[in-house]
Each structure stands twice: as structure tokens, then as C-alpha cells.
Amino acid sequence: MAQHVARPTVNTPALPAKLPLSAIAPWAAFFGILMLVLLYFVGAEQGATSVVNGADVHEWVHDARHLLGFPCH
Numbered sequence: 001m002a003q004h005v006a007r008p009t010v011n012t013p014a015l016p017a018k019l020p021l022s023a024i025a026p027w028a029a030f031f032g033i034l035m036l037v038l039l040y041f042v043g044a045e046q047g048a049t050s051v052v053n054g055a056d057v058h059e060w061v062h063d064a065r066h067l068l069g070f071p072c073h
């Protein structure tokens, strides 16, 4: 007796649901701004452009600064 293997009757690939651009745009803008702020704190929060007094922020992001190749010391 042959074994019966269940197979899908329609051979269509599974596709992800399409998201409208209007649903993605606010999140893209939010994370874009967040990344720019993070990039500022890693790359330029030092010396004349410093927003926060002291060297605390610089010390916290110091390794990331060197990892990303920003000039430091």
C-alpha cells in the first residue's frame, strides 16, 4: 500500500504582507532621527560642538568612536 503524502494543492510561494508606505514613513523618520542623534553623540560630541558639559558622554562612546573611525586623539 502506497503512503499518501499531503501536499498543498496550490503551488504559490508564501509572500510577506505588503505594507503601505504611509505606515512605514513615521517609523522610518523616527529611527532616522534617532540614528542621527546617536551618530552626533558618537562622532561629534566633543570640544567646541559639545552639548553636554564634561567628558562623560565622550568617555561612554569612546570605543564606538574608534570603531567607526571618527577622529579622536
Ligand SMILES: [Zn+2]
Binding pocket: 062, 066, 072, 073
Ligand atoms: Zn579616542
